Amino acid sequence: MEEDTLLVECVPNFSEGRRAHVVDQIVDAMAAVSGIKVLDRHSDPDHNRSVITFVGHPEAVLEAAYRGIAAAAQLIDMDQHSGQHPRIGAADVVPFVPVRGVTLADCAALAQRLGQRVGHELGIPVYLYEAAALRPERRALPDVRRGEYEGLKAAITTDPSRLPDYGPARIGPAGAVAVGARPLLVAFNVYLSTADVEVARQIARAVRESSGGLPHVRALGMLVGGQAQVSMNLTDVSETPLHRVFEAVRGEAHRCGVEVASSEIVGMVAQQVLLNAARWYLQLDTFSLEQIIENRLGSLCCPE
Amino acid sequence: MEEDTLLVECVPNFSEGRRAHVVDQIVDAMAAVSGIKVLDRHSDPDHNRSVITFVGHPEAVLEAAYRGIAAAAQLIDMDQHSGQHPRIGAADVVPFVPVRGVTLADCAALAQRLGQRVGHELGIPVYLYEAAALRPERRALPDVRRGEYEGLKAAITTDPSRLPDYGPARIGPAGAVAVGARPLLVAFNVYLSTADVEVARQIARAVRESSGGLPHVRALGMLVGGQAQVSMNLTDVSETPLHRVFEAVRGEAHRCGVEVASSEIVGMVAQQVLLNAARWYLQLDTFSLEQIIENRLGSLCCPE
Numbered sequence: 001m002e003e004d005t006l007l008v009e010c011v012p013n014f015s016e017g018r019r020a021h022v023v024d025q026i027v028d029a030m031a032a033v034s035g036i037k038v039l040d041r042h043s044d045p046d047h048n049r050s051v052i053t054f055v056g057h058p059e060a061v062l063e064a065a066y067r068g069i070a071a072a073a074q075l076i077d078m079d080q081h082s083g084q085h086p087r088i089g090a091a092d093v094v095p096f097v098p099v100r101g102v103t104l105a106d107c108a109a110l111a112q113r114l115g116q117r118v119g120h121e122l123g124i125p126v127y128l129y130e131a132a133a134l135r136p137e138r139r140a141l142p143d144v145r146r147g148e149y150e151g152l153k154a155a156i157t158t159d160p161s162r163l164p165d166y167g168p169a170r171i172g173p174a175g176a177v178a179v180g181a182r183p184l185l186v187a188f189n190v191y192l193s194t195a196d197v198e199v200a201r202q203i204a205r206a207v208r209e210s211s212g213g214l215p216h217v218r219a220l221g222m223l224v225g226g227q228a229q230v231s232m233n234l235t236d237v238s239e240t241p242l243h244r245v246f247e248a249v250r251g252e253a254h255r256c257g258v259e260v261a262s263s264e265i266v267g268m269v270a271q272q273v274l275l276n277a278a279r280w281y282l283q284l285d286t287f288s289l290e291q292i293i294e295n296r297l298g299s300l301c302c303p304e
Numbered sequence: 305m306e307e308d309t310l311l312v313e314c315v316p317n318f319s320e321g322r323r324a325h326v327v328d329q330i331v332d333a334m335a336a337v338s339g340i341k342v343l344d345r346h347s348d349p350d351h352n353r354s355v356i357t358f359v360g361h362p363e364a365v366l367e368a369a370y371r372g373i374a375a376a377a378q379l380i381d382m383d384q385h386s387g388q389h390p391r392i393g394a395a396d397v398v399p400f401v402p403v404r405g406v407t408l409a410d411c412a413a414l415a416q417r418l419g420q421r422v423g424h425e426l427g428i429p430v431y432l433y434e435a436a437a438l439r440p441e442r443r444a445l446p447d448v449r450r451g452e453y454e455g456l457k458a459a460i461t462t463d464p465s466r467l468p469d470y471g472p473a474r475i476g477p478a479g480a481v482a483v484g485a486r487p488l489l490v491a492f493n494v495y496l497s498t499a500d501v502e503v504a505r506q507i508a509r510a511v512r513e514s515s516g517g518l519p520h521v522r523a524l525g526m527l528v529g530g531q532a533q534v535s536m537n538l539t540d541v542s543e544t545p546l547h548r549v550f551e552a553v554r555g556e557a558h559r560c561g562v563e564v565a566s567s568e569i570v571g572m573v574a575q576q577v578l579l580n581a582a583r584w585y586l587q588l589d590t591f592s593l594e595q596i597i598e599n600r601l602g603s604l605c606c607p608e
Contacts, residue, residue, distance in 0.1 A: 009597065039600055262587050269596060269597065281582070283494075283564055287568070293313065293359060293403055296572070297359065
């Protein structure tokens, strides 16, 4: 894989979902970094929160995330913030997600570098979570966010277990930030040739991790447009690939006397996820991503 | 499909395979065009011929092909050329191949625009062939190249059927050029769980177009490393997709009491070919290429 085809996604959540001009300024600060592409932005006024999705080369993504956190710290006063969604800071959570040519461990290392910079240069307390966590009790985000901004403000000075991984043990109006790494999530739905939602529920129980199915699969059975659907979140397709989940659903459906009518991926997905499926079905055991014409264009694009 | 993600491949063949500095100058002239990526170059001294493969946005590819033809016309004297491969000019054949977001008809239109420019601005006779042919008798390249440079030089002035599509009806030391459009070719081999080459030959006969199989499939049975192999060229995967060919081979193999051991794609392939396979196997009926993160990076890259 050529260096310049490396791709990381970052999905920072900011505690502002009402004042569009504030969100604009934060997004502009990140988008100003060369080699960054903002794919999506979503603001929720009830949550008073905005979720921005952008991708780029790991170094560019690191820089953009830093600038986004800095801008949010200047523009958002957590003492004035209210909203339905749990939050600890102006820039609340900043996860890095591997898309192409990088591993989850690479993203965890990126999160640690960002955490160090934010702690030292911006003076904001940083907690590393999920795959970037330095302490096992900080892997789960709800544990990191316990007590939210208001509770953490007190606890950080009194409870040694709440000391940040980087930055000062004191909370200013920008709050704290949770920086992490997680695998790419794929939202995958399979429609069945039946209107009987019970069949979808039975298949969901058979394939999901929580009831003895495949690891990294969450599944629910539901009725969508009169058609039974197995609605899934695949939380680590590098370990449990899309095709394995699809074949499991297909096998269970067949066992129930129904068939797969169609399937859908909701939202975005990395090229690699679908190529892995093609490679598996076509038995292309020796296929290399370098054989794809589009992947040879790297040096045209994304200058360092 | 965003305008800036359009991708065309061009595979010009030049009548120089011995003097590396001449080939360098031709390649440099083409590579100087912004937005062009040279993927491969191959020179054969016996054929005294070089094949260059490059890709880019259609307009950039058109410009680069023009500059390659102009450079070859200045650097190669066909009156001094000898080699084993049939040829009619310094730039001998220039085919355009659709890779992404463009059709074969788009490539034929590109070939016609290039032909016009070469004929009018460079004064070189141009013959349009294959999908770009303006006359049915010029679809096949051997018909266009009949008599080669030396024969065409005489015929062009005496035989009305040999008049060029563009440019003057006279041949200078740069010769003439055949400009065309063709589908992307995929070289696809399937290995069987047997050392019996007869089984591979039988399957090849069953799946290839020439003996009643699938359109746009050429196939041979052979023995490679002690393993029976069905070796195929798929000459139009937009009409006869990879997965259909693979499933046909698999069905025939099963019928013969053997199984598919593995398969391979030789050389390069467009992303779309494998995504179509993934889409078919996973029944992703509504999937759009826009859902692939990498395909959203277009405007980062390849500035117009």
